[in-house]
Amino acid sequence: MSYKFTFLIIAIFFLSCEKPNPEAQKQNLSGYWKIKTVKMPGGEKKEFNLNTVVDFIEVKGDSGVRTKVSPKFDGSFITNGVSEKFTLKVEEDSLRMYYKTPFDAWKETVISAKDSTLTVVNRDNKIYTYSKFKKFDFENPSTNN
Numbered sequence: 001m002s003y004k005f006t007f008l009i010i011a012i013f014f015l016s017c018e019k020p021n022p023e024a025q026k027q028n029l030s031g032y033w034k035i036k037t038v039k040m041p042g043g044e045k046k047e048f049n050l051n052t053v054v055d056f057i058e059v060k061g062d063s064g065v066r067t068k069v070s071p072k073f074d075g076s077f078i079t080n081g082v083s084e085k086f087t088l089k090v091e092e093d094s095l096r097m098y099y100k101t102p103f104d105a106w107k108e109t110v111i112s113a114k115d116s117t118l119t120v121v122n123r124d125n126k127i128y129t130y131s132k133f134k135k136f137d138f139e140n141p142s143t144n145n
Contacts, residue, residue, distance in 0.1 A: 026059060032055070033057060038128055053068050071133065085099070094109050
């Protein structure tokens with residue numbers, strides 16, 4: 001009995017240590033994302049309960065575009081027209097998003113990209129956690145974010 005229990009504990013440990021597949025994470029990046037939390041390098045955590053702006057990320061192959069948009073009550077979005085292009089690279093078993101504008105260049109490392117959550121760390125070691133934005137539903141208010 002003791003050997004079975006020990007084997008079970010070891011198996012659970014190895015399964016929980018499984019690293020995310022960077023190539024599979026690419027499939028989950030596209031969509032509308034709202035910031036849930038930002039964890040500062042010192043451990044302080046800032047929560048965002050109300051978002052007037054969300055990030056629209058569109059990925060095609062190994063590149064993409066990130067645009068800030070504001071949701072409207074009719075389900076559409078308004079944008080200021082400013083977008084940031086990025087390229088995706090797998091480095092050191094992690095997915096990296098490399099941005100370049102005329103004013104700056106930076107990268108973000110994807111920690112986790114799932115269907116409903118996205119977590120990235122930026123160059124300042126701030127960890128951003130996003131959740132998928134859901135359009136407003138006035139017929140069923142319990143489903144709104």
